[in-house]
Amino acid sequence: xxxxxxxxxxxxxxxxxxxxxxxxxxxxxxxxxxxxxxxxxxxxxxxxxxxxxxxxxxxxxxxxxxxxxxxxxxxxxxxxxxxxxxxxxxxxxxxxxxxxxxxxxxxxxxxxxxxxxxxxxxxxxxxxxxxxxxxxxxxxxxxxxxxxxxxxxxxxxxxxxxxxxxxxxxxxxxxxxxxxxxxxxxxxxxxxxxxxxxxxxxxxxxxxxxxxxxxxxxxxxxxxxxxxxxxxxxxxxxxxxxxxxxxxxxxxxxxxxxx
Numbered sequence: 608x609x610x611x612x613x614x615x616x617x618x619x620x621x622x623x624x625x626x627x628x629x630x631x632x633x634x635x636x637x638x639x640x641x642x643x644x645x646x647x648x649x650x651x652x653x654x655x656x657x658x659x660x661x662x663x664x665x666x667x668x669x670x671x672x673x674x675x676x677x678x679x680x681x682x683x684x685x686x687x688x689x690x691x692x693x694x695x696x697x698x699x700x701x702x703x704x705x706x707x708x709x710x711x712x713x714x715x716x717x718x719x720x721x722x723x724x725x726x727x728x729x730x731x732x733x734x735x736x737x738x739x740x741x742x743x744x745x746x747x748x749x750x751x752x753x754x755x756x757x758x759x760x761x762x763x764x765x766x767x768x769x770x771x772x773x774x775x776x777x778x779x780x781x782x783x784x785x786x787x788x789x790x791x792x793x794x795x796x797x798x799x800x801x802x803x804x805x806x807x808x809x810x811x812x813x814x815x816x817x818x819x820x821x822x823x824x825x826x827x828x829x830x831x832x833x834x835x836x837x838x839x840x841x842x843x844x845x846x847x848x849x850x851x852x853x854x855x856x857x858x859x860x861x862x863x864x865x866x
Contacts, residue, residue: 635669636676638701640692640715642708643813643843646679660705682711684813684840686781689714697722708839709734710783712747725749729837733788759789759834760796762860766832767800770858773832777807779821780836793834807833813840815847822851835861 639649639657649657661671669675680696682688693714696704703723706712712726713736726749728734737743740751767773776797778790785806797804807821807830825833835841835848841862852859 634674634676635703636678636699636701638678638680638696638699638704640680640682640696640704640706640711641839641843642682642686642689642711643684643840644681644707645683646681649677649679684817685811686710686783686813687811690717693718709736712736712749716745716747720746722746723748727751730788758837758862759793762834762862763793763796763800763802763804766834766858766860767802770832773802775828775830776802776804776832776834777825777830778804778834778836779807779809779825780838781809781811781813782806784836784838789837804834809836809840813844815844818844818847818851822855822857825857826855830857832858833860835859837862 641649644654644657648654651658651661664670664675671677678696678699678701680692682692689711693711696715697718701722703725704715705725705727706715707727709726709728709731712724712728712731713734715724716736724747726736726747728736728749728751731737731743731747731749731751732740736747737745763776766776778785778793780790784790785808794804807825809821810817833852841848845861848859848861851857852861
């Protein structure tokens with residue numbers, strides 16, 4: 608996986624001890640938002656990714672309940688709520704917003720161009736979040752876990768090697784995600800390998816019930832391979848997806864990360 612940091616002029620990081628001491632004396636408000644992970648898991652002892660974030664903030668001198676307020680939000684798998692959720696978050700005027708995924712970041716950008724946003728996204732250029740990694744400008748910084756065309760092609764290749772001839776293969780994703788560049792790459796790779804590839808659409812809200820419905824549909828329609836979305840919901844429900852793949856005996860390429 609290729610990981611890139613893209614930076615802008617103002618970030619929620621303090622380079623000098625004097626500035627750090629000054630910020631420690633002021634209560635900061637941080638808003639964290641995820642497409643599916645429960646707010647209660649966005650902490651040390653919860654989701655490992657959030658534990659790392661909080662541990663690093665503590666190392667820098669920011670401690671929740673002491674000099675930092677943390678507001679936690681989840682779309683609970685309802686991707687049609689991103690706009691509403693972004694408006695609610697911006698209305699609280701936090702000092703910094705930490706969203707996961709490109710769609711949530713774009714929703715927040717439509718509501719504010721001044722509040723610093725530290726995002727974890729897929730390719731920020733392809734998503735339209737920034738125009739240049741070296742000089743992105745604006746109010747966004749963060750980490751890019753770029754799901755490249757090579758990863759999409761590799762997923763299709765692995766399915767083909769595991770199953771043999773694929774004749775009814777799906778990508779388990781939302782209709783919006785299906786338009787992302789990585790899935791265009793997946794379609795192109797499948798075409799070169801003469802593998803029929805279609806969308807198995809996920810409906811809102813994306814939760815255990817919806818994933819079970821999708822797998823039941825794919826079993827009924829005799830799907831012989833599935834490439835699971837690189838979206839953040841797939842990360843939240845990664846254990847469930849593994850169990851469903853075994854239960855329905857459906858060869859599945861399941862990512863380890865979220866976009």
